Amino acid sequence: MRSATQDGALVSLRGVRKAFGSIEVLRGVDLNVAKGQVVAIIGPSGSGKSTILRTINGLTPVDHGVITVGDITVTDPRVDKVALRHRVGMVFQQYNLFPHKTVLENVAMAPIQVLGEPRRQVEERAKDLLAGMRLPEKALSYPGELSGGQQQRVAIARALCMQPEVILFDEVTAALDPEMVKEVLSAVRKVAEDGMTCILVTHEMRFAREAANRIYFTDKGVIVEQGEPKAFFENPRDPRTIEFLDKVL
Amino acid sequence: MSETTILTDIFRWLPFVLWGFALNILMSILAIMLGTAAGVFLGFGQISHVRLIGRISRLATQLFRNAPWLVLLFYCIFLMPYSFTVSGVTYNVPSWLRATLGFSVPVAANFSEIVRGAIGSIPKGQWEAAEVLGYTRTVTLFRIILPQCVTRMLPPWMNLYALLITATPLASIVGVDEALARTQAAVQSEVQPGFLIPMYLTLLTMFFLYAYPISRVSAALERRFQTV
Numbered sequence: 001m002r003s004a005t006q007d008g009a010l011v012s013l014r015g016v017r018k019a020f021g022s023i024e025v026l027r028g029v030d031l032n033v034a035k036g037q038v039v040a041i042i043g044p045s046g047s048g049k050s051t052i053l054r055t056i057n058g059l060t061p062v063d064h065g066v067i068t069v070g071d072i073t074v075t076d077p078r079v080d081k082v083a084l085r086h087r088v089g090m091v092f093q094q095y096n097l098f099p100h101k102t103v104l105e106n107v108a109m110a111p112i113q114v115l116g117e118p119r120r121q122v123e124e125r126a127k128d129l130l131a132g133m134r135l136p137e138k139a140l141s142y143p144g145e146l147s148g149g150q151q152q153r154v155a156i157a158r159a160l161c162m163q164p165e166v167i168l169f170d171e172v173t174a175a176l177d178p179e180m181v182k183e184v185l186s187a188v189r190k191v192a193e194d195g196m197t198c199i200l201v202t203h204e205m206r207f208a209r210e211a212a213n214r215i216y217f218t219d220k221g222v223i224v225e226q227g228e229p230k231a232f233f234e235n236p237r238d239p240r241t242i243e244f245l246d247k248v249l
Numbered sequence: 250m251s252e253t254t255i256l257t258d259i260f261r262w263l264p265f266v267l268w269g270f271a272l273n274i275l276m277s278i279l280a281i282m283l284g285t286a287a288g289v290f291l292g293f294g295q296i297s298h299v300r301l302i303g304r305i306s307r308l309a310t311q312l313f314r315n316a317p318w319l320v321l322l323f324y325c326i327f328l329m330p331y332s333f334t335v336s337g338v339t340y341n342v343p344s345w346l347r348a349t350l351g352f353s354v355p356v357a358a359n360f361s362e363i364v365r366g367a368i369g370s371i372p373k374g375q376w377e378a379a380e381v382l383g384y385t386r387t388v389t390l391f392r393i394i395l396p397q398c399v400t401r402m403l404p405p406w407m408n409l410y411a412l413l414i415t416a417t418p419l420a421s422i423v424g425v426d427e428a429l430a431r432t433q434a435a436v437q438s439e440v441q442p443g444f445l446i447p448m449y450l451t452l453l454t455m456f457f458l459y460a461y462p463i464s465r466v467s468a469a470l471e472r473r474f475q476t477v
Contacts, residue, residue: 057381085383096378100396110382113392162382 010035010197011166016065025051027221038192040208041201043218049201053168057088089159089167093174095151097143104139107158129157133187149180153187169200205248209233217241255443259451262435269431270455273417276349281410284356292364313358319419325351326423348420356413363405367398400474407467411460
């Protein structure tokens with residue numbers, strides 16, 4: 001029915017442009033993510049990586065272009081927001097757990113309150129997800145009692161509990177102490193390996209290389225280069241990519 | 250000799266003044282209730298995304314917050330009808346009640362700022378996290394933002410109340426028969442010259458004993474919430 005579904009993409013961005021005032025953050029971005037794919041977006045700070053992510057679930061409205069997720073047109077002003085939130089989960093750099101709610105409530109509240117699913121069923125699922133994140137004993141703790149790495153894993157469980165089709169990971173390890181980066185990355189990896197479609201913005205090049213099927217490199221609001229991880233990291237072609245990889249690797 | 254007569258005179262007048270003080274307390278409690286309720290709405294209005302509501306709420310807040318309480322009191326006293334009629338029965342609005350409404354105006358404006366400040370102090374990420382989970386702005390405000398604000402709003406709210414109770418003697422200027430008016434009456438009807446200062450000191454002590462514990466509790470709460 002739409003071109004996005006015809007070429008098999010779950011998430012599709014076409015000619016997406018966005019300016020904040022006079023600053024053009026996105027200058028024509030095209031991106032396709034197939035179901036089950038793990039895509040990493042890398043690039044220098046201020047290149048628009050996080051903005052791309054935020055346009056996909058409508059957090060940042062775009063000026064031009066079309067974004068679709070499955071059969072939902074995100075850029076349609078009359079888009080069904082709840083359906084979109086149901087389908088697209090997001091994990092933030094700063095975890096953003098609700099400090100006045102227990103871990104279990106954080107994970108289970110939205111499916112119960114927003115999607116209207118039965119409490120018992122959601123709480124079962126939430127407990128399973130917390131177990132999967134190796135946090136089964138923390139269900140009744142408050143976020144403030146957890147380490148950064150544990151909080152971020154709760155945030156991942158919270159996103160999963162909505163049973164989305166795609167999860168956006170926005171620099172999820174950037175705020176963590178170094179010793180906690182690993183536990184969160186392996187949690188993300190587990191989510192990806194379980195078949196979830198993932199789009200991650202990350203500074204962890206090694207992780208991007210190991211976990212992603214496809215790498216997108218952004219610079220100054222455009223996608224400069226994309227490819228399979230191996231080819232991308234071993235034979236970058238664009239001079240901007242080469243320069244960036246020289247700096248970070 | 251004269252000290253004991255002063256003391257007995259004070260004790261003679263004390264119930265009279267205390268009843269006046271009860272009116273101060275009544276006015277302050279009603280005004281804090283009314284002002285808080287109105288302040289909540291004004292505060293929500295200030296953060297509204299409807300431009301007109303936001304603008305009006307901010308204007309009202311700034312106007313009433315930066316006006317002298319006495320001027321607002323005069324306005325309420327003289328602008329409000331002295332009586333109103335509902336289905337044939339005429340009710341008089343006593344001056345203390347009009348004064349109470351006059352006090353609730355600056356209370357509302359100040360609480361509006363407390364509400365706005367508390368909501369603004371919650372990290373933006375909380376709104377975004379809720380949005381991403383499908384919560385609307387209103388539901389986010391009530392379920393996620395405000396529960397986190399209550400502890401932040403409590404100490405400044407109690408400070409506001411302490412300010413309010415100490416402002417209530419202003420009502421004596423517009424003829425309300427409260428503690429200060431009664432103290433003045435007592436001083437004027439006693440002939441002995443040494444009576445004035447101790448009598449006012451008594452009034453001062455009354456207010457202090459009532460307001461000081463409130464500010465102590467407020468300070469203690471503030472310290473407690475800071476550590477969390």
